[in-house]
Amino acid sequence: MSTLEYIIWQILGYSAMPLILLIGFVGVSVFTVWILSLTSDKERS
Amino acid sequence: MKQVLIALLVTGALYSLPVQSTEVANIENVNNGGVASLRGITELDTTRKADPMKRVEKDRSPIDRDYVYQPPLIPHQTRHYEVSLNANKCLSCHSWKYAGEMGATKISVTHYQSREGQVLSDVSPRRYFCLQCHVTQADAAPLVENEFKRVDSLR
Amino acid sequence: MKLVSNFWRKLCKPSNAAVGVVIGMGFVGGILFWGAFNTGMEATNSEAFCASCHEPIVNEIKETIHYSNRSGVRAICSDCHVPHNWADKIVRKVQASKEVFAFVMGNISTEEKFYARRKHLALREWQRMKENDSQECRNCHDFDFMDFSEQGQRSVKQHSTALASGEKTCVDCHKGIAHQLPDMSDVPGWQ
Numbered sequence: 023m024s025t026l027e028y029i030i031w032q033i034l035g036y037s038a039m040p041l042i043l044l045i046g047f048v049g050v051s052v053f054t055v056w057i058l059s060l061t062s063d064k065e066r067s
Numbered sequence: 068m069k070q071v072l073i074a075l076l077v078t079g080a081l082y083s084l085p086v087q088s089t090e091v092a093n094i095e096n097v098n099n100g101g102v103a104s105l106r107g108i109t110e111l112d113t114t115r116k117a118d119p120m121k122r123v124e125k126d127r128s129p130i131d132r133d134y135v136y137q138p139p140l141i142p143h144q145t146r147h148y149e150v151s152l153n154a155n156k157c158l159s160c161h162s163w164k165y166a167g168e169m170g171a172t173k174i175s176v177t178h179y180q181s182r183e184g185q186v187l188s189d190v191s192p193r194r195y196f197c198l199q200c201h202v203t204q205a206d207a208a209p210l211v212e213n214e215f216k217r218v219d220s221l222r
Numbered sequence: 223m224k225l226v227s228n229f230w231r232k233l234c235k236p237s238n239a240a241v242g243v244v245i246g247m248g249f250v251g252g253i254l255f256w257g258a259f260n261t262g263m264e265a266t267n268s269e270a271f272c273a274s275c276h277e278p279i280v281n282e283i284k285e286t287i288h289y290s291n292r293s294g295v296r297a298i299c300s301d302c303h304v305p306h307n308w309a310d311k312i313v314r315k316v317q318a319s320k321e322v323f324a325f326v327m328g329n330i331s332t333e334e335k336f337y338a339r340r341k342h343l344a345l346r347e348w349q350r351m352k353e354n355d356s357q358e359c360r361n362c363h364d365f366d367f368m369d370f371s372e373q374g375q376r377s378v379k380q381h382s383t384a385l386a387s388g389e390k391t392c393v394d395c396h397k398g399i400a401h402q403l404p405d406m407s408d409v410p411g412w413q
Contacts, residue, residue: 023346023349023350031313031316031317032313034313034316034317035309035312035313035314035315035316035317036309036312036313038312038313038316039309039312042259042312046252046255046256046259049251049255050247050248050251050252050254050255051233051248051251052229053247053251054244054247054248054251055229055232055233057247058232058237058239058243058244058247059232061239125374126374126375126376126377127375128375143374143376144374146287147285147286147287147399149398149402149403151402151403152405153402153403153404153405153406154398154403154404154405154406154412155406155412155413158412158413159411159412159413162413164413165411170379189413190413
């Protein structure tokens with residue numbers, strides 16, 4: 023593997039980690055907000 | 068005349084039928100008459116339980132030869148040492164290129180000769196498959212009695 | 223767009239659900255997400271998954287010591303080919319997107335294509351192992367705990383010199399231990 027290829031994969035790999043966590047956070051929050059919106063008072067929202 | 072011939076053929080065929088069937092019966096009879104061989108006294112149609120595998124000696128110093136021109140025995144394990152079109156694991160230590168560095172026995176000059184005795188630059192294809200002549204050793208009892216004695220010069 | 227801004231407004235607004243409920247949902251959601259993510263990643267580490275493209279090689283391991291041996295401990299593809307350390311594993315998995323692309327292009331879709339490309343693939347893997355000092359071997363075979371008195375003469379000779387000094391690493395000698403080899407004619411240490 024050439025150095026350039028190596029650097030590209032390192033950058034892509036390490037940038038994938040926060041992306042995974044962010045996607046997880048968004049996924050969980052979307053689900054939570056949806057559940058909470060089902061139980062919230064309709065007049066107040 | 069023709070009718071007689073046909074009648075003869077038909078009767079002949081009828082007589083030969085029972086003969087053929089007894090022959091088949093004879094083939095099915097596989098009793099070996101109690102004759103023992105290296106395979107034991109197992110009858111031909113049964114499969115005998117295999118003997119346990121012998122353990123190949125792991126690693127030891129070279130084994131002395133018993134006669135002149137004997138292919139040296141392999142004093143170590145060779146499990147999964149690939150010898151194929153692509154690779155020859157034996158030569159990674161025993162070739163002239165690596166023998167010194169690896170402290171291995173060099174293959175003899177005969178391995179670099181063609182059938183006509185002409186010297187080649189690399190191992191001759193007819194000497195490439197090491198295990199054809201050189202074999203690993205296991206500590207096992209001889210199958211038959213052996214009275215072989217070494218030649219005087221090697222004794 | 224409206225959906226996103228709506229969602230953002232909801233995220234910023236206090237909920238009238240109890241704090242415990244919100245925290246609990248976040249906690250459980252977090253566990254579920256992480257579990258699902260790791261299960262998915264482990265699925266791509268399974269032997270069956272590897273075999274779906276690399277069938278011929280997965281069969282080759284069966285006669286080697288890493289598959290059949292006296293004590294029944296065995297290594298599967300990912301034990302040697304995927305880093306165990308989490309960060310390195312993610313980098314390798316992202317890199318594998320290139321291999322998914324090769325799969326879609328059908329680079330090794332038949333055995334003939336695979337054998338033609340085998341040397342290239344093997345050289346890449348040996349280079350990777352050399353660069354990380356054969357880390358995947360060392361995950362199980364720790365040099366510090368090797369007992370030379372239990373090893374054969376030949377092993378001791380190599381391990382106590384070249385390996386101990388760090389001059390060589392495992393894969394320099396132990397090539398093709400779980401596979402058949404490609405054409406080795408110009409590989410150092412081979413005829």
